[in-house]
Amino acid sequence: MPTINDVARAAGVSPSTVSYVLSGRRPISAQTRARVQAAIAELGFHPHAGARALASSKTNVLALVVPLRVDVNVPVIMQFATAVVTAARTHNHDVLLLTKDEGTSGLERVAHSTMVDALIVMDVEKDDVRIPALRKLKQPTVLIGLPGDPSGIVCVDLDxxxxxxxxxxxxxxxxxxxxxxxxxxxxxxxxxxxxxxxxxxxxxxxxxxxxxxxxxxxxxxxxxxxxxxxxxxxxxxxxxxxxxxxxxxxxxxxxxxxxxxxxxxxxxxxxxxxxxxxxxxxxxxxxxxxxxPSHDVGGLAVETVMKLLDGRHTESIRLLPPTLVERDSCARPAV
Amino acid sequence: MPTINDVARAAGVSPSTVSYVLSGRRPISAQTRARVQAAIAELGFHPHAGARALASSKTNVLALVVPLRVDVNVPVIMQFATAVVTAARTHNHDVLLLTKDEGTSGLERVAHSTMVDALIVMDVEKDDVRIPALRKLKQPTVLIGLPGDPSGIVCVDLDxxxxxxxxxxxxxxxxxxxxxxxxxxxxxxxxxxxxxxxxxxxxxxxxxxxxxxxxxxxxxxxxxxxxxxxxxxxxxxxxxxxxxxxxxxxxxxxxxxxxxxxxxxxxxxxxxxxxxxxxxxxxxxxxxxxxxPSHDVGGLAVETVMKLLDGRHTESIRLLPPTLVERDSCARPAV
DNA sequence: ATCTATCGTCGAAGCGCTTCGACGACCCCC
DNA sequence: GGGGGTCGTCGAAGCGCTTCGACGATAGAT
CATH class of the missing domain: 3.40.50.2300 (Response regulator)
Structure with a gap:
């Protein structure tokens, strides 16, 4: 695995320049950028995720907590999950899958050990014991669903x-x-x-x-x-x-x-x-x-998380308007 | 977030000693261990995942690639996924969820950037284009299913x-x-x-x-x-x-x-x-x-991955024997 | 022509952890 | 009682990246 130093050497620049090419956080001349990009491509360089996380305090990973209860709605959950993964990828994030049965400690584990930048939590209950823990985390959280007391946490759902x-x-x-x-x-x-x-x-x-x-x-x-x-x-x-x-x-x-x-x-x-x-x-x-609309709700959850990560403001409760689709099971009542 | 240095200071030992308490890779006296553990508990210390990954070249994360095609078997896939997550957790690993539609490049991305220690890939096809790529990865892979040419990759499935x-x-x-x-x-x-x-x-x-x-x-x-x-x-x-x-x-x-x-x-x-x-x-x-038995196959996949990570040997194809359960849909034919 | 911004790049520090080598202290054996 | 182990601990060197401050060069303003 080549490192950023290998790339720098191959391109005849310093490692920091490579980093700036990658992140775009400082202006780099077109020629230099091209040389660096060529070197990256040639060496097949991929930045080491751990090193990056350590240096930048960003993991580009989202936690998704799904219920694993088999009794309800399994396909819906799967739809949510794939929607979340797909949406997350468009923002250059990956998704760490957690199950609800790990409970509060699972959330704290991934949050405290800085494995994720933010959390999306499904299947929230009215007095969900996880909510107080989530409020204390330094990572932002988006709930899919609405707890009894949503204060301090952003929620999205169908209305x-x-x-x-x-x-x-x-x-x-x-x-x-x-x-x-x-x-x-x-x-x-x-x-x-x-x-x-x-x-x-x-x-x-x-x-x-x-x-x-x-x-x-x-x-x-x-x-x-x-x-x-x-x-x-x-x-x-x-x-x-x-x-x-x-x-x-x-x-x-x-x-x-x-x-x-x-x-x-x-x-x-x-x-x-x-x-x-x-x-x-x-x-x-x-x-x-x-x-x-599992897909839309999942997408909305990710968009909302991204907003929070960018420090942008967002309403604390976002409900998607429902759409009724007419098919064949409805008619005027028989007289 | 306290660091290992904070813990070391609180316990009156060096950081490396804390590390050895955590990993158990060197003998530590009972007293020292107790002091360190007390400090860890008191400070609520959780090792930083990125730092750990960087220093140890281990992430304790598995990639799980699921098909997101909606046309088949969604509940089965969800069962696999939760089985994998649950089993992974018993081995102190987490699961990164990838969708099949990211294809080969998704696998390479997470592997090359060292986000995961190993991969579990579902829904493999006979001439799956991902197989050659998987063979080249430095991380071990377990397939759920059986490709046309399984050489060089470990597969598990129901027989x-x-x-x-x-x-x-x-x-x-x-x-x-x-x-x-x-x-x-x-x-x-x-x-x-x-x-x-x-x-x-x-x-x-x-x-x-x-x-x-x-x-x-x-x-x-x-x-x-x-x-x-x-x-x-x-x-x-x-x-x-x-x-x-x-x-x-x-x-x-x-x-x-x-x-x-x-x-x-x-x-x-x-x-x-x-x-x-x-x-x-x-x-x-x-x-x-x-x-x-989605659950069992998922569990077997994880066990197999762990074996590979430990450098232990494993057969390259492991098929679970089927069990037929009698219920009410079978009788002797009418004469 | 001089002063000040901005641009483009570099060097070095540091993120938090693991791991290797070193080094006393101690024990056992001849 | 001295040599060779093992035990328990420390210090320091990195792992690969980001980011800050610095600095020369160029450009624009006066």
Whole structure:
């Protein structure tokens, strides 16, 4: 492995000049720059990351903390991850992958040992124990999600409250008045996962504003969970003409159950989902849905991190506006 | 951030002594060690990763290259990734996440700049362009999968040929004689993805050994793909009593199609799948399957990398034996 | 023509750690 | 009781890079 000294010698300049060519932090004449670049190319020089980090206090590495719980949303997480990696690369950064189960100590480890310049943390909970630790780090942090007390930390996410309102507005516009929300599993609510609560709040509020008759119900996973959820809904709010489903796993069994019960979608009952685009498209009936834009959120997280690293200002909460895409699962209610 | 000098001063020893306490590479008296450890704890000292890497030429970081293609197997990849991260952590290593789309240059970048000690590469293809580049790196590499020419590189994977044999043996034991393989999509074969070919080869060979009447057919994704695949199978090998499905995405539509055609599983037709356990369990009928043990393969990859880093010898190809798990999708054929 | 900026380059210091050689102190054995 | 080990510790030399201050050269302003 050639070093910067080898390059300097080959180009007939001093090492610092090579460094300045690389970083552009001081003006270098065109001829010198060309000679240096030629030497770099010829020797196949790559600056030693550790040496660089030591001298500059910058690693050009981001930490990404992902949940490794298998129970939910694995593809979504993977989408986030690849979006983050891809976006980070456009800013000349790499990504160190951490799992949530390392907890607070994992964050402190990589931060204190200066392995990373900044952190992106997914799957934050309402009273996430990691938040206080993150506040103390010298590296900036961006959360994907919204904790109970976001003060001192920058957060990005989809605007789930707006997403809920959007689904109801769409259904109301189609003429629906009695609508039920099939929510995530009770475990998700128990964990205090913020997007669940924000969606719920948005749903309730928009329902009141639009003067709709609605109800909400969490939904356990599996065929059984969906079955009992639907039964509860029929009992509590008979004559429901539309369902808003904020639960990826329930989608497939839900469609199965409806079909088994002889209720056609969308003729007898409309369905609007909140899920990633490919899930909405991968079902027997392409679902009208508010897409969860993992890719965009991941990209936004990286952009925000970069802003912070540049010392630029940024709002402390950035919510992406939802977009509802019409597909085939929504119609006017049967009279 | 305290440095090793701060710790040394606090403990009343020299920096090198602190270093030896940390690394254990030279004997240190119990008292001194205790004093140093106390100082470390009190100051909250964490060695600077860059400085360490510079001085020791070790980063304690592994690169993991994942495909970011969305079309296949996302959950499996995520399982691999978390398995790798978890296993790496038990060896005191972290994981840098790279995407396959950075290609050869991404590998060279992280390797030449000494960001990582070793690489784990997923989704290798038969004539993977990255292989020659990997051979040239000074860092050891472990592939998950098997390229056409694995010479000079260590590979780990599930033994897909044995898995195929296992499915046929199981079906034959149940009394099945006419069996079709529903394979991955043609795109997978075209790409030269080794597990597809190895499974196919194992299937054909075991079929001959067991004297079965079999056929094989790739399967395009989606309901349509499955439909036409089943039609082809019925045309080419009428009276098939069992299907071996080596195609995760096809599983669900396949069960749908069979049901729609009034063929009950397992009474009218048996199905054995090759897929991750949770996929096999998540379907309407729990499927008898050879589980793809992402977790174990990921762990094995890390163990192998560690061996190589320690300079220990290891076989150049390590295939995990498959295990078939009986569930509810297999029965004796109707007479 | 003189003074002051700016440009382009160099040299040296230093980032925080590991590691090698050295050196007492101590123990064991003949 | 002197020679040869091992034990426990220190000092110093780097690892490869960035960055600061310095300095000659050139250019612009007066």
């Amino acid at each position: 789930f409250a707006a997403a809920a309102a959007e689904t109801l507005r769409h259904l109301a516009w189609h003429g629906h008045r009695r609508i039920a929300l099939v929510g995530p599993s009770p475990a998700v609510y128990r964990r205090g996962t913020s997007y669940a609560e924000r969606f719920l709040a948005g749903f309730t509020e928009a329902s009141a504003e639009l003067g709709l008759e609605t109800m909400t119900h969490p939904c356990e996973p599996g065929q059984e969970g969906v079955k009992s959820c639907l039964a509860d809904i029929d009992a509590e709010l008979p004559g429901v003409t539309a369902l808003v489903v904020h639960n990826e796993e329930a989608l497939r069994p839900l469609l199965d159950q409806l079909r088994a019960a002889g209720r056609r979608v969308p003729e007898d009952i409309s369905v609007v989902a909140v899920c990633p685009r490919d899930v909405a498209l991968g079902l027997p009936i392409p679902l009208t849905s508010v897409d969860i | 897909f040929a044995a898995a195929a044999a296992e499915t046929l043996r199981h079906l034959a034991w149940h009394g099945h004689r006419r069996i079709a393989l529903v394979g991955p999509s043609p795109a997978v074969y075209r790409r030269g993805t080794s597990y597809a070919e190895r499974f196919l080869a194992g299937f054909t060979e075991a079929s001959a050994e067991l004297g079965l009447e079999t056929m094989t057919h790739p399967c395009e994704p989606g309901q349509e793909g499955v439909k036409s695949c089943l039609a082809d199978i019925d045309a080419e090998l009428p009276g098939v009593t069992a299907l071996v499905v080596h195609n995760e995405e096809a599983l669900r539509p396949l069960l749908d199609q069979l049901r729609a055609a009034g063929r009950r599983v397992p009474e009218d037709i048996s199905v054995v799948a090759v897929c991750p356990r949770d996929v096999a369990l998540g379907l309407p009928i729990p499927l008898t399957s050879v589980d793809i």
